Structure formats: C-alpha cells, structure tokens
Amino acid sequence: MSEAQAIHIAVIGTGGAAMAMALKAVERGARVTVVERGTLGGTCVNTGCVPSKTMIRGAHIAHLRRNSPFDDGLGARAPLVDRARLLEQQRGLVEALREAKYARILRDNPAITLIQGEARFVTANVLAVTTPEGGVRRLKFDRAFIGTGARPTIPPIPGLADTPYLTSTSALSLPVIPKQLLVIGGAAVALELAQAFARLGSQVTILARSRLLSRDDPAVGDAIRKAFEQEGIRVLLRIQANRVDYADGEFILDTNAGKLRAEQLLIATGRTPNTERLNLEQIGVKTVRGAIQVDERMQTNVPGIYAAGDCTGQPQFVYVAAAGGSRAGVNMTGGEAMLDLGAMPAVIFTDPQVATVGLTEERATTQGLLVDTRVLSLDSVPRALVNFDTAGFIKMVAERDSGRLLGVQAVAAEAGELIQTAVMAMRANMTVQELAEELFPYLTMVEGLRLCAQTFTKDVTQLSCCAG
16 A cells, blocks of 8 residues: 555554554554654653662662561661662663654654644544644644543642642652652552652651552452551551641641651552543543543544543553554554453552452452352462562452352562463463363462462362472
8 A cells, every 4th residue: 555545543642552553553554643742652661660660679679688588597788779870770771761662663664753742633633733832733634543641640639739749750750768758549559659668768658548459359458558567668548638738848748647747748649631632522532531431442432533541441551551552553444453351460569569350259249240269378379488478368259150260369479470370361261170270380479379279179288389
C-alpha cells in the first residue's frame, strides 16, 4: 500500500498504550502522526515504573545492609544514603530508556511523524494542536487513538492546595530524604513509596481511609501492615484527614486521631485520567469520571475513535495499556483483536511483594460461585525456610465441584515472579489437582503454588521436603 493509500491515524500521547498502538498500526501499513504535549514516554518510564522500582530496589539493598535474617553470621552495618548519587543513577536510567525505547524509535520510523503540542478534538476527524510557540495546527485524520494516561488524584482536603505537598511524581525526585514523612493512601503507590522512604531513613506514618489494599483479600492488607509495623512504619487505619496546614517547614495534619506533624506529606490516593482538555464532549465520546469508556476492541462509542491505558476505565498497569494499544492498532487497520483481562496479574513491589490474579474468595462468592479455598503459610515453603523469610502466605480459590483454579493471592518475597505461573494455569483452565501434580523446581518460591494446590487433598506438613 502506498503512503497516499495508507490509513492516517492520529495518536495523542507517547506512553505505553500510544507507542504500542502506533507501532502495531505502522506494522500493518498505516501512516501515523503522534502528538505529545510533554515529555516523551508517558508515566511508566518517566515518573512511574522505572524510577519507582529503581528507588525501591536501592531502598531494599539499604535495608538488607542494616538488617537481614543472616546478621548473626554476617555483620550488619547501617548504609550511608547519598540521595544525590541515587537520584543521578535513577535519572540516568530513565533518560537512557526514554531515548532508546521512545525518542529513537519515533525518530527512526519514517511512517511516524511526531508533533510537539497539546491536542484537542474539533470534530471526529480533526484535531487542533497548540504548539509550544502558541500557534495552532489543524490535523486531519482517518482514525484517532487516545493514550493520554493519568495523573495523581488530589483529594479536596481543606488547606491542602496551599501547601507544598508531594505526589508520587515529585516524591521520586525529592532531593533530600525527609526526617518524617506522612503518607495519605493505602493502595499500591502509597505503600511502595512509604516503605522505600522508610528504608532510606524517614520516619513514616501511613494514613489509610479504611484498610490497606482494600480491594484485595483482607488477609493481604493485614500481612503488609504487620510487615510494615515490624520495620517501624506506623500504620493508622480508618483515618479521616480534616485539614492540612504548613508552617515553618512542617506539615500539620488534623485528623480524627489527633494532630500529626511531619517534614513532608505525600498524597497517594489514586490517579485521574488526563482527558478534560481533549474536548471529548464536542465529539460525543462517553466518559465516566473522566475515564474514556471503551469496548473489548478498545473502541469508544464514536466510530473511528479508540483509546487504551490509564485514560480509560481499564486496570492501571502499563502492560494492560500496551496490550490494549497493540490490539487497538490491529482493529484500527482492519483486523480483529480483543483484550481478555480474565487472568490479569497484578504485582505490588512492597517487601514482601503482593501478587494476585483472578478472583478473591469474596468476589467469587459474590458472583454466585461455590468455591473451596486453601491458605499456605510460607513456613511450609522450603525456599522461604532457607531464606529465613517466612512472613506471608499463598491463597488459592478453586471452584468447588470442578477444582478449576479461579484465583491466587500471594504475599511473599518475589511473589511477582511466581504469579505468572498461576496466570498460565488459569489460561489453561487447570484444576488445583492438576497443578498439584506438576513438576516444580525444588527450592524456588514458585514451588509454593504446587504445595498450596496439594493442601486441597493432603496435609503438606506431613510430607518430606521435596515429596510430591
């Protein structure tokens, strides 16, 4: 197909969803124009996955140098935390990945044109792009893809807007580790950053509106709370923040549990889709609380307009965004591809990690399913025993009559590395009995899945170390 015959697709954004969509569409013969109002790469590489996991890993190393299960035989020594050097290392990785995985790919692909500017819809086939210089450029297209991502949500706490509070974005580039840190939020971002700052030297207090990880099995949040409290992180549940003030370099937070004070305040209460400046109402695209509504083909209610990632109602994970973008690229160029989230893994990079897939016991019961569940404590997993790290558990939810695996929740060191095995088992419609009979390498954390599956029919405490 010649360039003149190729479908012209306008893409708004350059994050995981937008890049995956653009590359897939070009692969299938389309011509693509990408519009980006800010830094190339979106949240993941710039202010999300890459810098946060770099910081979390550094904090983990600092923690092990200060305190590990082997300190009786290996001398522990508190590390000297040079925040400036850690930031330099973190920024170096971010810049390298942004260049290699975004800027270079866009620059070297002749079928992709990049325009710097902010886009808004004029009609369902025309964008108005305001350039950094203030000019306005009209861009006509055949189809459009929206991949504008999301930003931190700021709750309407009286006084908060007048203070220099932190979000996940600014916290990751904070030049100094604060002596005290208050964290408002009880979900993944709040917990990951709270523990990282605590391990780098902050006295951290977490304030959760209900409980930690309220969307997960209650045992998950309880396990993380206990782990955090053992590290000296203060966790306050069912806390209502009434007002925030800032004076003399200190935050004063008025709550139903009294006044709390700290050098820094981190707001981590969720994320808001970046859609309010796209003029979606003008062309009739349906949104719910700012989130673009799409079907399983990533198409909006307006023909020819597609979207994926954090600006939609999809789960906010970069791999979901990329998968949605890729499938949109197929569908926008005449193909047919669906996004199946029936066995979607999720990982929270606390220590211990939290990894889940499928249904919790509560959700399965709510859906009318008859289930059988088992919980395996990690003191029954040989890998955890030799690590002297048995905090956590693995829970399996199975359909009662068939034994079909419906869900797994794991709280364990490296839980994120074992959960994909559960994903594949669910994709294959395996039963817990079949999983119990599979070969798993001995002295791995993933072997815990086999052991948990075995508990449906036997007492694993009565087995020898590697007995099947």
